[in-house]
Amino acid sequence: MPKNTSLYRQDTEWNQLWNEAQQHDAAIALWRLPNSETRSLLIDTQGGHATDSLDLQSFEPGFMAAPFFGNPYFLKAEYLFVSELPSVHVSVKEVFSIKTGSPKKENFLYWVNASIQEIKASNFQKVVLSRTDEEALGADYSTLYFFESLCQVYPNAFVSAFYIPSLQQTWVCATPEVLVSLNHEGIFKTISLAGTQPVSTNVGQVTIPHEARWSQKEIEEQAFVSRYIIECFKKIRLREYIENGPKTIQAGNLLHLKTEYVVDTKALNFPQLPGIMLSLLHPTSAVCGTPKEAAIDWIKQAEAYDREFYSGYLGPVNLNDEIYLFVNLRTVKITKDTNGYLATYYAGCGITEDSDPEKEWEETEMKCHTLQRILSVNQ
Numbered sequence: 001m002p003k004n005t006s007l008y009r010q011d012t013e014w015n016q017l018w019n020e021a022q023q024h025d026a027a028i029a030l031w032r033l034p035n036s037e038t039r040s041l042l043i044d045t046q047g048g049h050a051t052d053s054l055d056l057q058s059f060e061p062g063f064m065a066a067p068f069f070g071n072p073y074f075l076k077a078e079y080l081f082v083s084e085l086p087s088v089h090v091s092v093k094e095v096f097s098i099k100t101g102s103p104k105k106e107n108f109l110y111w112v113n114a115s116i117q118e119i120k121a122s123n124f125q126k127v128v129l130s131r132t133d134e135e136a137l138g139a140d141y142s143t144l145y146f147f148e149s150l151c152q153v154y155p156n157a158f159v160s161a162f163y164i165p166s167l168q169q170t171w172v173c174a175t176p177e178v179l180v181s182l183n184h185e186g187i188f189k190t191i192s193l194a195g196t197q198p199v200s201t202n203v204g205q206v207t208i209p210h211e212a213r214w215s216q217k218e219i220e221e222q223a224f225v226s227r228y229i230i231e232c233f234k235k236i237r238l239r240e241y242i243e244n245g246p247k248t249i250q251a252g253n254l255l256h257l258k259t260e261y262v263v264d265t266k267a268l269n270f271p272q273l274p275g276i277m278l279s280l281l282h283p284t285s286a287v288c289g290t291p292k293e294a295a296i297d298w299i300k301q302a303e304a305y306d307r308e309f310y311s312g313y314l315g316p317v318n319l320n321d322e323i324y325l326f327v328n329l330r331t332v333k334i335t336k337d338t339n340g341y342l343a344t345y346y347a348g349c350g351i352t353e354d355s356d357p358e359k360e361w362e363e364t365e366m367k368c369h370t371l372q373r374i375l376s377v378n379q
Contacts, residue, residue, distance in 0.1 A: 014041055014087040015144045021045075022163060027075045029063035030087065030144075031160040031316060032151050033324060034176075039087050039151075040316065043079040047165045050074075056275040056323055064325065065162055065171070065314040068283060068307040073164055077319065088144045090152065104131055105361055111302040112357040118298060119353045126224045127289035127298050129360075130348030132305060133368055137341035137375065143170055143334065149374045150174040154252050158326040160314060171309050173331035174371075176251035176258075179281060179313045180274045182323040186266035188273050192229055192246070193327075194222035194286050194350055195257040196363050199250060209248040212255050217354035222246060222257040224350075228285040229261055236276060240268055252330070252370050274323050278313075287311035287327060287348065308333065310346035332371050345371055 014030075018041075021028045027048035030041045042063050050071045053059075059074065066072030108131050115127050143161050150159045154174035161172040177193045195218035200206045226246070233241060245259030265273050288311075289295025310333075315325040333344040347367035349360045 014039075014081070014083075015142065017041060017043070017081065018144055018163075022165070025165040027073075027162070027164050029065070029075050029160065029162040029316075030147055031063070031158065034156050034158055037084050039083050039085075040319075041081045041087070042075060042077045042316075044075040045078055046076070048073050048075040054275045054279045055272075056278065056317055057271060059317050061316075061318045063162065063315070064317050065164070065309060065328075066282070066312040067309050068287070068311045072313075074317075075162070075164075080319070086148050086151070088142070088148050090145055090148045104133070108361055108364070109357045112351055112355060112360050115298065115302065115351040116353060116355055116357075119351070124294040124298065125290045126221065126285065126350055126352050127295045127302075128285075128287050128311075128348050128350050129299070129302055130307065130310065130346060131303075131364055133345040133347075133372070135343045135345070135372065135375070136339070137334070137343050139340050141334070141341045141375075143172065146172055146375060150371075153370060153374060154330070156249070157251055157330070158315065158324070160326075162314065168335065169308075170334040171314075171328070171331060172334065173314070173328050174252065175326045175329040175331070176249065176256065177286065177327040177329055179284070179325045179327050180278050180323065181325065182265065182274045184321045186264060186271070188263040188265050188277070190229060190261050190277060190281065192222060192225040192259040192261070192286070193249075193256050194225050195219070195255075196349070196366070197255050198366055199253050199255055207255060209250050209255060212248040214248075214257060215354075217352055218257065219246075220354070221350045221352055222259070224290045224352075225285045226259050228290060229281070232277060232280040233261075235280060238263065238268075238270075238273075240264070254366060274325075278325065282313060283311060284327070286350070287329075289350075307346070311348065330367065330371060332375070343375060 021043050027044040032039050051074050052071050061077040063075040064072050147161045157174040157176045159174045163170045178191045181189045242262040246257045249258045310331050312328045313325045314328050335342050345368045347364040349363040
């Protein structure tokens with residue numbers, strides 16, 4: 001069991017914990033579950049390790065972070081600090097109005113157009129393309145401050161930051177997408193999340209989630225993900241599940257379509273379900289495409305960079321007999337060199353036959369804007 005599992009440290013300087021852990025080459029993870037006030041900080045003094053196992057039941061309490069391609073890293077909860085108070089106190093300004101440049105737009109539009117032609121040629125049905133933006137940060141950048149700002153802006157999301165010393169990288173995210181979860185009552189959940197539109201328009205008109213209208217392209221995009229999940233259930237002959245949705249949800253300044261799938265693992269005597277579904281689901285149609293193999297081949301050709309942890313998954317495992325793994329979206333990688341800190345933002349969009357390349361570019365812009373704005377007001 002981790003040390004200090006039940007210790008509530010409301011007076012702890014978490015900035016100091018974070019910095020000292022990095023100085024001693026320890027792995028660190030910090031997170032807040034959706035709609036929760038609890039912050040958790042985990043330290044693994046051994047630096048974490050890569051694993052090829054997805055038998056989640058066999059893991060000690062800890063934190064898992066997996067890349068888009070490759071084996072996940074596991075951080076053992078050697079030390080665990082929990083607080084009902086913010087890790088640091090912040091004051092967040094309006095974050096939904098920023099507009100940034102688009103130096104990579106021409107290349108991105110080329111590959112969206114090429115993807116549409118591939119779909120029309122029946123080489124695949126859907127593919128998710130992504131891109132990056134980079135920005136130099138000030139010397140006073142603080143991961144804890146950034147994390148807490150995201151907690152305020154994204155109350156309904158899983159907000160997390162983690163650092164792995166062997167990679168010399170910090171990743172921070174605010175993701176709305178559950179990949180697999182299992183609560184202490186044995187209730188398993190996964191979701192289908194796709195389709196994107198802004199909460200507010202350029203003229204300030206706000207869309208209430210239940211009044212949102214979706215295009216056929218967005219409805220079909222989300223349906224691809226739902227069908228993919230159901231196909232995974234069929235592979236393991238699981239028929240006893242509840243399907244809720246689709247319905248519109250809000251995540252920060254964006255709206256999405258969501259369908260939830262629920263299974264009672266205790267009633268079915270199926271405690272292995274989270275690990276089995278994890279191996280079947282990742283990467284889902286929501287971050288890859290349909291069919292999976294053809295979409296992955298196209299992504300490797302179209303994207304001239306390594307996604308690393310973007311569109312992988314992350315979250316706490318076997319703490320309080322629960323598992324919460326989320327798709328790593330709305331994410332930024334922070335690296336440090338002799339010139340200071342560099343932020344790399346990641347954003348993607350689902351391409352179907354009905355995609356409009358300009359709108360797909362705008363979707364990636366919207367997904368980057370909030371993270372960019374939060375970091376800019378914190379500098």
